[in-house]
Amino acid sequence: MTFKTVRLDNSSYRRGVVLGLTMxxxxLLLVFCLLLGFAALTARDRDRITKLAQERDAARSSVMEESALKQLVADLRNIAGNKDQVSDAWETLVRSRDAMQRLEQAGISVDNAIHSARAITAFAKAGLESGDPDELVRDVKLARQIKGALNDRNLSIPSPTEMASAVQNAANGKGEHDWPPIVNLSExxxxxFKVGSAQPNPDFVKSIHSSIxxxxxDYIxxxxxxxxxxxxxxxxxxxxPRPSNLDGALLTVLASRSDISTAMPADNAGLGLARAVAVMQILKGDSRLAGTTILPFSxxxxIQPGDxxxxxxxxxxxxxRRIEIRLRRSNPMPDVSGHAIAASSPAAPQDATKGNVKAGNPAAPPLAETRAETAASLVPAHQIASAQPAPPLPESLVGRATVIDGDxxxxxxxxxxxxxxxxxxxxxxxxxxxGQDYPCGRSAALALNEFLSAARPTRCDRKGIDRYGRIVASCYRASGEDIASWLVRSGFALDWQLYSHGLYAKEQQSARxxxxxxxQGQxxxxxxxxxxxx
Incomplete structure (x- = not known):
């Protein structure tokens, strides 16, 4: 192969390479152009899709607005058919606006007004509305001053009705110096009363409870x-003429340790006081008068009728020959610090052991303390006021016994x-x-007196205290015989099972x-x- 041939071959090769690269x-250019075209198509489609979505949303909104508009139109048509409702709603809005403006002008926020609504409602229900706020403030201050004055004197707070009644009474002359009527109980x-005695008869006692x-x-x-x-x-x-035992007897009566029949006055002054104590005890035994202080005087x-x-x-x-009952208000008693102390009524004694209840003599609480102030009293009231609590009672008593009644x-x-x-x-x-009547109560007392006289002294073992302050005891003669057992066995007394629980049942069966x-009879x-x- 010649050199010229090689050169031709190389040239052809270069031309082929160039042609390949060119192709x-x-x-690549065609691919790029295709990509640009695809991108353009994609962008156009995306814009179209976005536009379609916007058109869709707009259509939906239009449909909703149309529906709401239709509902609004329907509501307006309903309202237009009821002009009063529209007028009322408008007036309510106007009043609300005016009310808020007035509250703001008065320096009251809406929140404070809402918070005070409960108090305002309570005032309205109580009928305390007032066109003049200053008048309402004065009323509240006055009520607080009255309440404070009553509290300072330890007095209860009256109701508005009671306060109004008191003011009306004062206006009508029924005030501080308007005295209750005097209750006169004359023979x-x-x-x-029994002649020369402080013992009231049964009808007197019944009248006290039923009418007096x-x-x-009512007067109180x-x-x-x-x-x-x-x-x-x-x-x-x-x-x-007879000796008086009032100095000691009245104190035991007041303490409910003895009956008024044991009081023996020696003169009219003492008789008047003893009878006053008798009536006082009856009144104190009435639960309706609980909390009332009752004082006896002579x-x-x-003093004749008519003062x-x-x-x-x-x-x-x-x-x-009469009992006068007068009513008054108590005087505050200062204590050592100078503060007023409200007078209080003594409490009734505890019923430790159930006892006998004498006819016409209701149970009465002991008088713990009294304060007497009157010029009409002829008997020193301090003898009553100084009564002290009784000393502890002994467990046993031994001595000469005096019979009061059959038991x-x-x-x-x-x-x-x-x-x-x-x-x-x-x-x-x-x-x-x-078949003849006989005084069986008196017979029992006489028999007991004869029985005790035969063997003295008498010993009594205390079991408790009854509602009248008497000792309840089992008692024995000097011979050791049980007095109660003898009374039941002899038929002068009965076994009281409510308290004895049959202790003397055998004696009673023997007597029967x-x-x-x-x-022996009935x-x-x-x-x-x-x-x-x-």
Missing amino acids: AEIM ADGFF APRLI KEYNVDIVEVIGHTDEQPMA GGQL RLTAGSGGDVKER TISIGDQRIRLFGIDAPEAQQTCVDGK TNRAGLW FTLPWEWRASGR
């Missing part, structure tokens, strides 16, 4: 009083109720084996079998006889 470039009107106590309750409420003064008056008939024979001092005219005058005795100044039995009352009558005492059980009010 490759052309192909001339049927209120009797309700009158006092009407005149706002809390003190009841009971004043005993007598005529000028002299009493038979006018003796010095006139006697000129010394004696004689039997029923109108002068009650006394040793010294202590009254003793025999435990577990019940004898007929002193006034009780029974029917004997021949032998037809002893009460069992009788009413003592507790039933008392319950009948006889």
Whole structure:
């Protein structure tokens, strides 16, 4: 091969390479152009899709707006058909705006007004609306001042109605110095005591509970009083000479340790006081008068009806033998620090051991303390006011016994109720084996006195205290015999199972079998006889 031939071959090769490269470039250019065209088509399609989506959303919004518009049109048509509703709604908006503006002008925010709405509603319900706020403020200040003054005196706060009634009473002359009527209970009107005694008769006691106590309750409420003064008056008939035991007896009566029948006055002044104490005890036993202070006084024979001092005219005058009941308000008692102390009524004693209930003598709480102030009292009231609590009672008492009735005795100044039995009352009558009435209560007392006299002294072992302050005890003669057992076995008393739990059941069966005492005829059980009010 020649050199020229090689050169030709090389040239052809170069031309082929160039041509190949050129073709490759052309192909790449075509591909690029295709890509540009595809991209242009893609962009145009994307814009079209976006536009279609926007058109779709617009169409949806248009449909919704059309639906809402249709609903609005329907609502407007309904409202247009009810012009009053539109007017009311508009007026409500206007009033609300005006109210908010007035609140802002008064310096009250809407939040504060909402917070105070409850108080405003309460005022409205109570009828305390006022066109003048200053007047309402004055009313509230006045009420607070009155409440503070009442609290300073330890007085209860009255209701608005009670306060208005008090003001009206004051306007009508029923005020600080308008006194309640005096309640007069004279023998001339049927209120009797036993002659020379402080013991009221049963009808007197019934009248006190049925008519006198309700009158006092009405006066207490009407005149706002809390003190009841009971004043005993007598005529000028002299009493038979005898020693007086009032200094000690009245204190035991006031402490409910003895009955008023044990009081023995020696003159009319003492008799008047003893009778006042008797009525006081009856009133204090009425639960309707709980919380009321009741004080006894004596006018003796010095004061005639009509508040006139006697000129010394004696004689039997029923109108002068009377009980006067006066009512007043208590005076605040300062303590050592100078503060006022409200007077209080003593509490009723606890019923430690159930005891006998005497007819016509309701249970009465002991008088713990009294403060007497009156010029009409002839007996020093400090003797009553200084009463101190009784000293502790001994477990056993030994001494000469005095018979009070068929189931009650006394040793010294202590009254003793025999435990577990019940004898007929002193006034009780029974029917004997021949069908004749006889004083079975008195017979039981006489039999007991004879039994005790045969063997002295008497010993009593205390079991408790009954509602009247009496010792309840089992008692024995000097011979050691159980007194209660003898009374039941002899038929003068009954086994009171409510308290004895059958302690003397055998003795009672023996008396019944032998037809002893009460069992020889007919009788009413003592507790039933008392319950009948006889």
